[in-house]
Amino acid sequence: MTVYVIDDHPLMRDALTMLVQRVRPGLKVVSVPKLSSLESTVERQGEPELFCLDLKLPDTLGLSGVHAVKAKFPNVPLVIVTGSEASECEAACLDAGANLFLEKASPPNTIIDGLRTFLPAPEEAEAEASTAAPTKLSKRQKQLILMLDQGLSNRDIADKLTISEHTVKVHFWRLFRRLGVNSRTQALHFARTNGWLGI
Numbered sequence: 389m390t391v392y393v394i395d396d397h398p399l400m401r402d403a404l405t406m407l408v409q410r411v412r413p414g415l416k417v418v419s420v421p422k423l424s425s426l427e428s429t430v431e432r433q434g435e436p437e438l439f440c441l442d443l444k445l446p447d448t449l450g451l452s453g454v455h456a457v458k459a460k461f462p463n464v465p466l467v468i469v470t471g472s473e474a475s476e477c478e479a480a481c482l483d484a485g486a487n488l489f490l491e492k493a494s495p496p497n498t499i500i501d502g503l504r505t506f507l508p509a510p511e512e513a514e515a516e517a518s519t520a521a522p523t524k525l526s527k528r529q530k531q532l533i534l535m536l537d538q539g540l541s542n543r544d545i546a547d548k549l550t551i552s553e554h555t556v557k558v559h560f561w562r563l564f565r566r567l568g569v570n571s572r573t574q575a576l577h578f579a580r581t582n583g584w585l586g587i
Contacts, residue, residue: 389437
């Protein structure tokens with residue numbers, strides 16, 4: 389599996405590559421300077437595990453890069469790492485399908501924490517890839533299932549857990565991937581079928 393860093397600035401590509409490898413040492417990271425070469429690069433370099441995308445590329449305009457990546461790779465997580473301020477375009481990026489928005493000016497630890505959400509440790513990734521029914525959930529994932537059963541909205545959950553609504557969405561993304569489902573309804577059905585609502 390490969391992480392693709394799509395940015396036209398060589399120093400930024402190098403910096404992101406180093407941060408990704410701090411999260412998952414030895415993980416293959418491929419730099420892509422413009423969006424138009426992404427598809428052919430993926431064909432040569434291997435299946436993507438994560439995309440890190442700058443909004444301002446020579447061949448993109450506004451959210452066109454987000455739309456293009458999600459259209460070609462709808463199931464691969466997309467992290468926006470850009471010089472634009474969150475207040476200007478974070479909501480629009482998330483609405484367009486991005487999974488996380490990070491400012492380039494963020495402290496390295498903030499970027500690392502964001503990347504870690506989508507790059508689990510190798511043993512965790514192996515467990516998630518297992519075809520057997522998942523039996524181990526994190527404490528947070530157990531909380532989410534119980535809150536789903538209570539019919540709470542993302543905003544309600546964010547308030548209860550004292551986290552942002554977007555962080556709730558990221559947690560759900562990981563939970564759904566862990567369970568192999570695509571929606572709250574499917575997650576609840578899975579939990580009931582496996583007797584998890586007493587957890």
